Amino acid sequence: MHSGGLPSDFRKLLGARFLFTFAVQMQAIVLGWRIYDLMKDPLYLGLIGLMEAIPAIGLALWAGYLVDRLRPLFVYRQVMYVSLVSGLIVLTEHLFETRFSLSMQVGLLYAAAFLTGMARSFAHPALFSAIPKLVERSHLLRASAMSSSVMQVARIGGPAFGGLIFGFYGAVTASSIICILLVTAAFSMSLIKTEIPRPQTTHHHNTITEEFLSGAKFVFKHSILLPALSLDMIAVLFGGVIGLLPIFAEEILFVGPKGLGMLRAAPAVGAVMMSLYLSRTNRMRTGKWLLTGVAGFGFSILIFGLSRNFYLSLAALAFSGAFDSISMVIRSAAVQLSSPDHMRGKISAVNSIFIGSSNELGELESGIAAKLMGTIPAVYFGGIICLCTVAIVGFMSPALRNLDLAKMENP
Secondary structure, eight states: OOOTTSOHHHHHHHHHHHHHHHHHHHHHHHHHHHHHHHHOOHHHHHHHHHHHHHHHHHTHHHHHHHHHHSOHHHHHHHHHHHHHHHHHHHHHHHHTGGGSOHHHHHHHHHHHHHHHHHHHHHHHHHHHHHHHHHSOGGGHHHHHHHHHHHHHHHHHHHHHHHHHHHHHHOHHHHHHHHHHHHHHHHHHHHTOOOOOOOOSOOOOOSSHHHHHHHHHHHHHHOTTHHHHHHHHHHHHHHHOOGGGHHHIIIIISOOHHHHHHHHHHHHHHHHHHHHHHHTTOSOSOBHHHHHHHHHHHHHHHHHHHHOOSHHHHHHHHHHHHHHHHHHHHHHHHHHHHHSOGGGHHHHHHHHIIIIIHHHHHHHHHHHHHHHHHOHHHHHHHHHHHHHHHHHHHHHHOHHHHTOBGGGOOOO
């Protein structure tokens, strides 16, 4: 991916982000398949999401607070090291599985998921703060687009590559490659010459608690941000099926770990294709398109639940990613345009709690629903909840329904 004209240090950061995201996506395949192989219970798959969500939610505001006061590149380096420890734990579980009891193996895998969630809670605010300091303002839009594209490519390649390596060469080889990628990412970070200083001035509050909660207060009082974030959160929380894909791969579509990797990658493929289209059009910038995107996501999940054909299932997941991309682009632009300059970091942290952590909690919800209802009914349930949420939020929030990004003013 060409990045000429952008600083060398930004390209190194971009390389580290790609390797980190690629490795995390590979590890998600290994963890999901391994847990289900050991326990044969969808609830245990859901608990992987819970283990990631606990630190991702619990540390999000603290992470934003620290990043604002520490050097963001220093924080991002620590993200690499924590992720490497997570990868080493998974590798250890595979290498010595015959020496560990079943409960010990499961405990190690959940510990690895917990560390991954911890790393991810710091990764986004650190990256969000570092990029504007490495790139000139005139190149910032291009740099942000490149960073997003790199992440999506890693989300496509990571699961597919992880599934293939796991399927052909086994868990030890896959886990070893994950560790090598994370070591390389850390090395790329060590090559960055720029030292971003701590912020010299910050917006002060009477107490740390008030500062932590100022972003949340702003979001909850905003007529557009609260319904937009709530809509996406509920859709992903109930409509997401990522946590159930190991069951589909093994027991419904019969495609094994190789097929699981392709299923995991399909939403990102759809998201990239839609993102490329959206970058070339001025349409799809209103609240009605946001609601349409979430509704399309819900319909795609219902089709996935109905499908017993591997290729139709891939297509349904790809469409779910494409529709999700529409809502993500509009929501992200609305957050940027609505956020005061001195609160961007804190509002971004709240956004990550609403959206980022709903992916992991969605895995828990999927596992519980599949345990109680069965796998297929759980998917139907999630799709129907998603569609009902679109109807309710669209009816109750005229401000969101009538949103037009072209008419929004930066505060």
